[in-house]
Amino acid sequence: MxxxxxxxxxxxxxxxxxxxxxxxxxxxxxxxxxxxxxxxxxxxxxxxxxxxxxxxxxxxxxxxxxxxxxxxxxxxxxxxxxxxxxALRLADRLGGHMVSGHVDGLGKVVSITNDGRSQRWTFEVPPILTRYIAAKGSICIDGTSLTVNEVSGNRFGVNLIPHTVEHTTFADRKAGDAVNLEVDVVARYVERLLGAGGGNGIDEDFLREHGFAR
Known part of the structure; x- marks a missing residue:
C-alpha cells in the first residue's frame, strides 16, 4: 500500500x-x-x-x-x-489516502488554467470509472493523492498548489497527455456492499444518513 x-x-x-x-x-x-x-x-x-x-x-x-x-x-x-x-510502513504518516498501486484506467488531461498561484486541472476519464469519482473525494493520478473539486459527466477537476506541480511529473504534463488513474478503494467497497443486497441494511438512504453520500 x-x-x-x-x-x-x-x-x-x-x-x-x-x-x-x-x-x-x-x-x-x-x-x-x-x-x-x-x-x-x-x-x-x-x-x-x-x-x-x-x-x-x-x-x-x-x-x-x-x-x-x-x-x-x-x-x-x-x-x-x-x-x-x-511502500507504506505501519509507522508512517498517512498524509494522502490509501493507494494500492493498481491502476484502474487511463485518463486524459483536458485543460490547465491558472488560479492565483495554483492551477486548476480538468481530466477526462473512461465512462466506467465515473461512478467512483465524487466531489471532495480522493483520487490518485500518476501516483499522486488529490482531492476532487467538481465532477461533470466523465470529467472532473482538481486544484494543484505550486509545491505539487514542482515536485511531481505534473510539471511535465500538458493538455492531451495520458495519466494513470486509481479510484478510491472505499468507493469500490461501497459499490460492492450496495450490490450485495442480502438484507444487510446498507443502501443509499443508509449512506446519506451516516454522511457517506449526498
Missing part, C-alpha cells in the same frame, strides 16, 4: 525487451534506497512494481504486457520522468 505522497521524481534509465514484455531500470534520484530490499514494492507513476534488481540509486522491475496496455508505461521512453513512492 501507498499514500499518494510523492517522495521524489525519478527517470526511466533503460527499457529492455525480455520475452515479449519489458524490464525497466529506474534512476531513483534522491530517493533513499537504504531500506529497500529485493522483492519490495515501489510505486512508479502510480503503478506498484516489484524491485528485482537494486543499485545504489536505481532499481529494475519487470512490467507485463497487461500493465503496458492499461497504463501510460507504453508511452514512456528512456529519460521519461516518473513519480516515485516507497
Amino acid at each position: 501507498f499514500t499518494g505522497i510523492i517522495q521524489t521524481v525519478g527517470r526511466i534509465a533503460r527499457i529492455e525487451r525480455r520475452g515479449g514484455d519489458v524490464r525497466l531500470t529506474i534512476d531513483t534520484a534522491s530517493l533513499d534506497m537504504g531500506d529497500v530490499a529485493l522483492g519490495d514494492s515501489i510505486a512508479v507513476g502510480g503503478v506498484c512494481l516489484t524491485a528485482v534488481e537494486l543499485g545504489a540509486q536505481s532499481f529494475a522491475a519487470d512490467v507485463s504486457n497487461e500493465t503496458l496496455s492499461l497504463t501510460s508505461f507504453g508511452q514512456l521512453g528512456p529519460g521519461s520522468r516518473v513519480n516515485l513512492e516507497k
Whole structure:
C-alpha cells in the first residue's frame, strides 16, 4: 500500500525487451534506497512494481504486457520522468489516502488554467470509472493523492498548489497527455456492499444518513 505522497521524481534509465514484455531500470534520484530490499514494492507513476534488481540509486522491475496496455508505461521512453513512492510502513504518516498501486484506467488531461498561484486541472476519464469519482473525494493520478473539486459527466477537476506541480511529473504534463488513474478503494467497497443486497441494511438512504453520500 501507498499514500499518494510523492517522495521524489525519478527517470526511466533503460527499457529492455525480455520475452515479449519489458524490464525497466529506474534512476531513483534522491530517493533513499537504504531500506529497500529485493522483492519490495515501489510505486512508479502510480503503478506498484516489484524491485528485482537494486543499485545504489536505481532499481529494475519487470512490467507485463497487461500493465503496458492499461497504463501510460507504453508511452514512456528512456529519460521519461516518473513519480516515485516507497511502500507504506505501519509507522508512517498517512498524509494522502490509501493507494494500492493498481491502476484502474487511463485518463486524459483536458485543460490547465491558472488560479492565483495554483492551477486548476480538468481530466477526462473512461465512462466506467465515473461512478467512483465524487466531489471532495480522493483520487490518485500518476501516483499522486488529490482531492476532487467538481465532477461533470466523465470529467472532473482538481486544484494543484505550486509545491505539487514542482515536485511531481505534473510539471511535465500538458493538455492531451495520458495519466494513470486509481479510484478510491472505499468507493469500490461501497459499490460492492450496495450490490450485495442480502438484507444487510446498507443502501443509499443508509449512506446519506451516516454522511457517506449526498
